[in-house]
Amino acid sequence: MRPLRSLALLLLAAACSDRPAGVSAEQHAMMDYAAAAASEPAPPAPQSLAAPKAAVGLGRQAGGGTGPSLPAALPGAGGVQQSAMIIRTGTASVEVRALDSAMVSVRQLATSLGGYVANTSTHGGRDQVRAATLELKLPAARFESAISGLEPVGAVESVNVEAQDVGEELVDLEARIANARRLEARLIELLATRTGKLEDVLAVERELARVREEIERGEGRLRYLRTRVAVSTLVVSLHEPHPILGRTDNPMAEAWRDAWRNFVALVAYSIAALGIVLPVALVLAGIVMFVRRAALRRAAVNRNGAPGVAC
Known part of the structure; x- marks a missing residue:
């Protein structure tokens, strides 16, 4: 028993000699546990936390700068690029030689570019220049091609294009x-x-x-x-050339022309007015004749039928 007791005392003395001065056994054990935990390798980072770091590293490598850069596509954006979401509408005025053939050419142009003609309106008259308006619906990628395709149709007078970023x-x-x-x-x-x-x-x-x-x-x-955004709108206005008679710089000739037109218009209005004046005049003449005959008959009756004076 004494040899075993002496061996235990020697082991306790060795343990006390390894511990620093002023440190208890419990504190020494905690220090040993901390050192062992620090020596163990760190567990791998979760995938949800490691992914942003990798994205930031790629942004730095691509940009070449020191600060982190945003990813190219944000989640939830649906792949929409704001710079490409543009609604374009335009109007063009073209002077053509023949209106009918020009309308056919514009329709063929819209069909060749993958579009169609949505609305069409034509107007003209005796003293008006024949004109037409066609509303074209075209793919946005071929909007410029449609504008340049109007040059063979006729003389392009004006083009107006509006863009709206949505x-x-x-x-x-x-x-x-x-x-x-x-x-x-x-x-x-x-x-x-x-x-x-x-x-x-x-x-x-x-x-x-x-x-x-x-x-x-x-x-x-x-x-x-x-x-x-995918379909652009182009409104094309077509009109034939103005008549040559209307393009004069002589004021006297223009005044005589206006006077003749006014005279012809007056005669035309007078003839048209006869359709109202003539029936009314005939009715009034009939009434006057009837009244006059009645008055004459009454006067004759009074003159012939007057009683004589008795002697």
Whole structure:
């Protein structure tokens, strides 16, 4: 027993000699545990945290700068580039020799570019120049080709092009629709697990209907804007040359021409007025003749039928 007791004392003395002065056994054990934990390799970072670091590193390598750069495509943007979301509308005025053939040429131009003619209007008259207006719906990528294709049709007098950038509105609509869909999913889940009063269930259903209506309205507006971006509008106005008689610089000739036109117009109006004046005059003449004959007959009766004076 004594040899074993002496061996235990020697081991305890060795342990105390390795511990620093003023440090208890418990503190020394905690220090050993901390050192062992620090010597172990660190666990790998989660994939959700490591991905942003890799993206930032790629941005630095591509940009060549010291600061982090944003990724090329943001999540939730739906692949929409704001700079490409442009609605273009234009108007063009063209003077042509023959209106009918020019309208056929414009229709063929729209068909060859993958578009179509939406609306057409023509007008003209006896003293007016024949003209027509055609509204073309064309692919946005071929809008410039349509404008340049008007040169063979006739003399292009004016071209006006307007551009409207709707990229910001498209991104905003997509974000609202995504939030509304998340809210719709939560309401459906709440409706499926709801076991309360009937009023609460009806309130959830009303809110769900409102959210779905908002989603449908946003999707409709989104489809409309995408269609307007994909299809451009070009309104082409065609007109024939003005008559040569109207292009004179002699004021005297123009005055004589106006006087002759006014005289012809006066004669025409007078002839047209006879259709009203002549029947009225005949009726009035008949009445006058009837009254006059009645007066003469009455006078004759009074003169012949007067009683004589008795002697």
